Amino acid sequence: MNIEPNKTRIGWIGTGVMGKSMCGHLLQSGFSVTVYNRTRSKAESLVRSGARWVDSPRQVAEESDVVFTIVSYPEDVRKIYLCKNSGMLAGAKEKAILVDMTTSEPSLAIEIYNKAQQLGVSTLDAPVSGGDSGARNQTLSIMVGGAKETFETVKPCFEQMGKTIVHQGGAGAGQHTKMVNQTLIASGMVGVCEALIYATRAGLDLETVLASVGSGAAGSWSLSNLGPRMIAGDFEPGFYVEHFIKDMGIVLSESRRMGLSMPGLALADQLYQSVKAKGMHKKGTQALVLALAELSAVDWPNTESP
Incomplete structure (x- = not known):
């Protein structure tokens, strides 16, 4: 997969203090973005800027080639990815890429990676550092775990969000x-x-x-x-x-x-x-x-x- 603004469909889940700015950078760079957040009002500015709202993580996955998530807690990540009916793995197409940028548990990143592999779906764990100012100014440090090939594919998107982007190793290495x-x-x-x-x-x-x-x-x-x-x-x-x-x-x-x-x-x-x-x-x-x-x-x- 070659990621290009005119062709690649981006999904985004989590539009809080940092996620809203990070998603906004992808939107401004020309990507078509489908967005979901637990509280819709926190995504309204992105919708006004051209993002398309849907009602569940599964719908985001169904309509996207690459999905980014940045939520609060590991239990939120588990629900978004692994819920049997509404989770992203229930809707992701073969060869899709799912990228979790939440700070979460390394073991959960490995679990999601293994289950996604069985479906022909690739995942990355890519937590960030730099706070709200780094998210606004596109200067985040992004530490990435997962397959190197998948990392290289998604790197053009990471470059819209961060300044220091490093592949750390296999699944879970980003979280560690x-x-x-x-x-x-x-x-x-x-x-x-x-x-x-x-x-x-x-x-x-x-x-x-x-x-x-x-x-x-x-x-x-x-x-x-x-x-x-x-x-x-x-x-x-x-x-x-x-x-x-x-x-x-x-x-x-x-x-x-x-x-x-x-x-x-x-x-x-x-x-x-x-x-x-x-x-x-x-x-x-x-x-x-x-x-x-x-x-x-x-x-x-x-x-x-x-």
């Missing part, structure tokens, strides 16, 4: 790579928050501090992109706290299966659970700074309450 990514972010976010709280208690100007440390050895994506949001009191989600907790749960489960001890990640998970307990599960991951500031009785600037 995303687990590495989330482990790095989890401990890093604790460090970013603690450092900025320290600076606050020391009476430093936070923006001036960022100007010094952001470009040095301590620099990171989280510090450069989420640090300014923390300082501005902007805790709206680029990536939801509740979804990050889901991701950390997957890593901890996989690490137990592999006989690994990950105390740093376990601590980050515990701290984010406290953010959730404070009712901030729908906030962005940068809301961790509010929970940690409260532990030290530090009044966080530009916000009155969590």
